[in-house]
Amino acid sequence: MQVTKLNLAERSYDIVVGKGVITFLGGYIKKLELGDSAYVITNSALRKRYGLRLERLLQQAGLEVKFRLIPDSEKSKSFSQLITAIEDISNFDKNRRVFILAFGGGVIGDLAGFVAAVYKRGISYVQVPTTLLAQVDSAIGGKTAVDLAQGKNLAGAFYQPRLVLSDVRLLRSLKPREMRSGLAEVIKYALIKDKELFNYLEKNYPAVLRKDYSVLQHIISRSSWIKAAVVSRDEQETRNLRTLLNFGHTIAHALENALGYRGLTHGEAVALGMLVACGISVRLAKLKSRDAARIEGLISKVGLPVKISGLSLAKVIQAHYHDKKFIGAENRFVLLRGIGKAEVVSNVALKVIREALKERIIV
Amino acid sequence: MQVTKLNLAERSYDIVVGKGVITFLGGYIKKLELGDSAYVITNSALRKRYGLRLERLLQQAGLEVKFRLIPDSEKSKSFSQLITAIEDISNFDKNRRVFILAFGGGVIGDLAGFVAAVYKRGISYVQVPTTLLAQVDSAIGGKTAVDLAQGKNLAGAFYQPRLVLSDVRLLRSLKPREMRSGLAEVIKYALIKDKELFNYLEKNYPAVLRKDYSVLQHIISRSSWIKAAVVSRDEQETRNLRTLLNFGHTIAHALENALGYRGLTHGEAVALGMLVACGISVRLAKLKSRDAARIEGLISKVGLPVKISGLSLAKVIQAHYHDKKFIGAENRFVLLRGIGKAEVVSNVALKVIREALKERIIV
Numbered sequence A, B: 001m002q003v004t005k006l007n008l009a010e011r012s013y014d015i016v017v018g019k020g021v022i023t024f025l026g027g028y029i030k031k032l033e034l035g036d037s038a039y040v041i042t043n044s045a046l047r048k049r050y051g052l053r054l055e056r057l058l059q060q061a062g063l064e065v066k067f068r069l070i071p072d073s074e075k076s077k078s079f080s081q082l083i084t085a086i087e088d089i090s091n092f093d094k095n096r097r098v099f100i101l102a103f104g105g106g107v108i109g110d111l112a113g114f115v116a117a118v119y120k121r122g123i124s125y126v127q128v129p130t131t132l133l134a135q136v137d138s139a140i141g142g143k144t145a146v147d148l149a150q151g152k153n154l155a156g157a158f159y160q161p162r163l164v165l166s167d168v169r170l171l172r173s174l175k176p177r178e179m180r181s182g183l184a185e186v187i188k189y190a191l192i193k194d195k196e197l198f199n200y201l202e203k204n205y206p207a208v209l210r211k212d213y214s215v216l217q218h219i220i221s222r223s224s225w226i227k228a229a230v231v232s233r234d235e236q237e238t239r240n241l242r243t244l245l246n247f248g249h250t251i252a253h254a255l256e257n258a259l260g261y262r263g264l265t266h267g268e269a270v271a272l273g274m275l276v277a278c279g280i281s282v283r284l285a286k287l288k289s290r291d292a293a294r295i296e297g298l299i300s301k302v303g304l305p306v307k308i309s310g311l312s313l314a315k316v317i318q319a320h321y322h323d324k325k326f327i328g329a330e331n332r333f334v335l336l337r338g339i340g341k342a343e344v345v346s347n348v349a350l351k352v353i354r355e356a357l358k359e360r361i362i363v
Helices: A021-031 A044-060 A079-092 A106-118 A132-138 A168-173 A176-193 A195-209 A213-233 A242-246 A249-258 A266-283 A289-301 A313-320 A350-358 B021-031 B044-060 B079-092 B106-118 B132-138 B168-173 B176-193 B195-209 B213-233 B242-246 B249-258 B266-283 B289-301 B313-320 B350-358
Strands: A002-006 A013-018 A037-042 A064-069 A098-104 A125-129 A143-148 A151-158 A163-167 A332-338 A341-346 B002-006 B013-018 B037-042 B064-069 B098-104 B125-129 B143-148 B151-158 B163-167 B332-338 B341-346
Touching: A002 A213, A013 A021, A013 A213, A021 A044, A021 A125, A021 A163, A037 A044, A037 A079, A037 A106, A044 A064, A044 A098, A064 A079, A079 A098, A079 A106, A079 A143, A079 B079, A079 B143, A079 B151, A098 A106, A106 A125, A106 A132, A106 A143, A106 A151, A106 B151, A125 A132, A132 A168, A132 A176, A132 A213, A143 B079, A151 A249, A151 B079, A151 B106, A163 A168, A163 A213, A168 A213, A176 A195, A176 A213, A176 A242, A176 A266, A176 A289, A176 A332, A176 A341, A195 A213, A195 A289, A213 A242, A242 A249, A242 A332, A242 A341, A249 A266, A249 A313, A249 A332, A266 A289, A266 A332, A266 A350, A313 A350, B002 B213, B013 B021, B013 B213, B021 B044, B021 B125, B021 B163, B037 B044, B037 B079, B037 B106, B044 B064, B044 B098, B064 B079, B079 B098, B079 B106, B079 B143, B098 B106, B106 B125, B106 B132, B106 B143, B106 B151, B125 B132, B132 B168, B132 B176, B132 B213, B151 B249, B163 B168, B163 B213, B168 B213, B176 B195, B176 B213, B176 B242, B176 B266, B176 B289, B176 B332, B176 B341, B195 B213, B195 B289, B213 B242, B242 B249, B242 B332, B242 B341, B249 B266, B249 B313, B249 B332, B266 B289, B266 B332, B266 B350, B313 B350
Parallel strands: A013 A163, A037 A064, A037 A098, A098 A125, A125 A163, B013 B163, B037 B064, B037 B098, B098 B125, B125 B163
Antiparallel strands: A002 A013, A143 A151, A332 A341, B002 B013, B143 B151, B332 B341
16 A cells, blocks of 8 residues: 655545555544535446445445436536536435545546536545546546537536545456556656656556556555655646646547547557657757657557557647647747656647647558 | 736635726736637627727737637526537637636536637636625636536536626626625625724725725625635635635525525525525624624615515424535534624534524524
């Protein structure tokens, strides 16, 4: 077990990573005085697989428990799910002290966190992420949101959980494609901040994919530590620091958007986005071709895509220019100066973006 | 003109009170670097009366302006208005830097603040309150919210504006009943924190009601100063300090709820709620009957109600027990120890509450 503290003064919290750490849930809830009633937001597959055990754990801690099941789809990150959940909690919450438990992947975590952020102007919540992607990324750092037709995550809040419990045993039912998708974010951390982690991944990716718990614990706590360090210094992304975590994401969002959010998992889109960012970095003479090749090598070996077909370049470029990170007339990219070294660069020439994108699109 | 600073580290802001201060709007927006496009949330009556002038002021500061009109009703504090506004802004907001300007009373301020809190996880907003109630209370302190069928303000955020501009000239079209409603909150500040203000009101209430600008400036900046002092020390109402601002409001909410939010203005309900709280304070031997009589005298002289008819005691008590401020099995009241001295008291006996309420209900 490894515990990382995310430091934000009185809003600091622990990120606990390890095998079987879910058994500490009740103790933490008591210690943190989160309340007497747990409103668990999850989906039906997770409820079926882990619901009874989770309910027992919470009841043994003296808590009342209510489950809310949401469909397992990005579509659940909607205002309609938000409103229904709030109405449901307010019916459950008669003279209780309710907190929220997000038990699931990124969709559940983002929605549940936003519910916690706005119900009665903010109640406590705990993240128990059940996917690799959520354990290394989305469950940490307090970015909560729902989507609108006009764009993903267009309404939300920065609202920190009181605890993140990442039990690697919850990953045992995860499909290989979901494991790889999470791995893309781990590679991202390595590329922007941690060359050692990159070396480790090159050596140990087969163990990750076959779900060796101790290797998983290592990469998840390493990723958690990096994310916690960044978020504690730039919680609301006002200092170009948290921006580094968007490495590969600018293009990933454009790809996902151009594809209508079908076909690619988020991690797959991030993998491609990172490769485009590497291509731009090489063209701007920031990154050595040799390093770019090494990065592409790892991405390819773990089974993430390095090229994509069935997509028009024009559509991706257009989606890019509608990104919410696009400020004023300037674009902004996170680029690499080497493995483990990233920086924010503004005003990259469209020609360079286009060339780097072209490399990844099969016509 | 009087400027009060609400201190919250890097989220501090000015509250500017005076005659004609709206002319400073453009200068402040530039100085604070709020953006290049103003999304003004208001209603059609205000738009008709002040829209052209406001638009010109903003355009002279080099800003693009878009108005959004919402119906002038508590019903506008809804998720449906929130969502429509967010969609509308995201269509307006193509490569701009948009901030929100709340131009109206409490409903507009609460809704607009919540829109600002959640759009893209938070953008800047400015409060330009146009009612006495909003100038002395709701525009200050960052409480934003919408209502649900299950209760008022059930979803919202603590999210501070970047500036509050209270121009007393905007009150010249305000109806007498709305003036009195705002005055109830001014009396509240006097009762919990400021005996001098109470004395001042006893002497000058006729000048308030005939809208003497210098008297208005005095009571609004005094109220703003008190609210700013409280909010800067207890922003999220976690220390029983901001709770003092709820003096009279526990019962007021129960009355409004029992009446289905018809018949009483918020200020009228607060006036009655303060009298019930005084009644409880006298019964618990905290407040002298002589002071309670003086308080009732002022409330009565300004034309606020001291009794109410057409309401069942049982219904009010029931509504009270469903209040969101009701925590666990305990009730909590703000009571007076004298004029200008308030405290939070838990577990007031139902019998005492009932007696104090009975005094105010005409059967």
